[in-house]
Amino acid sequence: MRAVIIGAGIAGLAAALRLRQAGWETLLVERAPERRRGGYAVTFGGIGYDGAERMGILPELKRRSFVTRELVYRKTKGERRFALSGQTITAAMGKKAFNILRGDIESALYETVKDATTIRFGTTITAVEQDADAVHVTLSDGTVEHADLLIGADGLHSATRALVFGPEENYRLDMKHRVAVYMMEERPAELPVGTTGSISAGGRTFAVISVGDDRTAVFFGYRTDPSQGKPSLEEVRAIYNDMGWLVPQALEGLETADSVYFDSISQMVVDRWSRGRVVLLGDAAWCVTLFAGYGSSLAVGGADLLGAALERHGGDVPAALAEWEAHLRPEAEKKQKLGRRVKGVYAPPNPLLLELTQLPLRLSSWGPVRRMVERKFQLEG
Known part of the structure; x- marks a missing residue:
């Protein structure tokens, strides 16, 4: 055959x-x-x-x-909001x-x-x-x-x-979001080994992920509407240009990356x-x-x-x-x-929805709740 x-x-x-x-x-x-x-x-x-x-x-x-040893959620300029421990993340995955x-x-x-x-x-x-x-x-x-x-x-x-x-x-089926992903040439000093940093604001999500062997994955995901027309990487730079922390460095790397996955999100x-x-x-x-x-x-x-x-x-x-x-x-x-x-809830369009979607994550980062979550997933195998 x-x-x-x-x-x-x-x-x-x-x-x-x-x-x-x-x-x-x-x-x-x-x-x-x-x-x-x-x-x-x-x-x-x-x-x-x-x-x-x-x-x-x-x-x-x-x-x-x-x-992932730690997942840190940050404000738009990079200030730390809260974090999930690697133990909690591992327990939740099973x-x-x-x-x-x-x-x-x-x-x-x-x-x-x-x-x-x-x-x-x-x-x-x-x-x-x-x-x-x-x-x-x-x-x-x-x-x-x-x-x-x-x-x-x-x-x-x-x-x-x-x-x-x-x-x-x-x-x-258009999900009205777009995504751009690429690999950085080297891990930024501000990103500790084995950690992930994420920023969500105004219908946009940015993430930078240390994935081992000093490699770093960069992720941009944001809401769109039909009036935005044909997607382009210039659009990504315009949408994220007010964010701080590692975003400017990630946008700069977007221009020189060997390979970028950039597309609308569809089913x-x-x-x-x-x-x-x-x-x-x-x-x-x-x-x-x-x-x-x-x-x-x-x-x-x-x-x-x-x-x-x-x-x-x-x-x-x-x-x-x-x-x-x-x-x-x-x-x-x-x-x-x-x-x-x-x-x-992927890229909440306003601060209220952002707070509501991240509330369970905030709670699970708090000691007593974190231990309860870890215990729950351990018992479920």
Whole structure:
């Protein structure tokens, strides 16, 4: 059995690994000329943790993880407001979860699967045809690949989805926020090792995160409206130019960063994830958004479950895809609903909402409440 996988991000690499373990031949197609690195920090757990364990990559993911010793919430000029201890953060995540950069998940998957699959960088999908026995994929390098399955793991703006399922606007739900993320060249002296600093004000959130090995991730996230027009990095500088502390340094680094992830935050609400021998995986299928904080876990867990379904059904690919979606869709839709529900507290638009959303965090930073919270999560495992 053979699969063509479009997209060499977390979902695509995880699918290549799991299908290879199931005895499939795989071809990975990636439009970028080389592997991307960095990305924002995520909490990895749930079905992703279980899937990574079954696929044998959990130890390597844990090795690349980082621990936040303190999360400090600051005022717009940098004055300290309150902080959460590393012990409280760890207890709240639970035993089967950890913090890691998206790029480090990709790196771990890539190093594991690179010798067991073929990867074509700088290549895109241009056409798809299928019949009862195979799917035929035309690529930008002029080749036509024939396979038993085509997996569209090419992200939020999936070309596979556009070709087979229809244009993006049919499925895109705009969450009216934008995000810019990049890696600083070095950790600022004002940011202690292993700590995170965050500022929220006026519908904007800024965070700078020490993620280990002296690396530092920078995060800008802010509310938008349709009148703002086409997004640009100039917009980011204009929106954050009144903030102090590390924000000016982070804005300066934005201009010289090797790679910046900058996009509107959107969900993909796709009524069906497969058509014949074509299936969508990861953000191309569901994109729960960073509001829900579960995208990387769903991508790895979804790939693992897809491989298991294909193993159970042998050559009956459509039956495997139907079973897989029926099993996974409730989890993805639950996380999408969570993302829509909490987006209002992500970057509070006024001081009152900011205080209300941060009140539980303030309370959990107070000694007696902190110990109660830690104890609660420890008891729940």
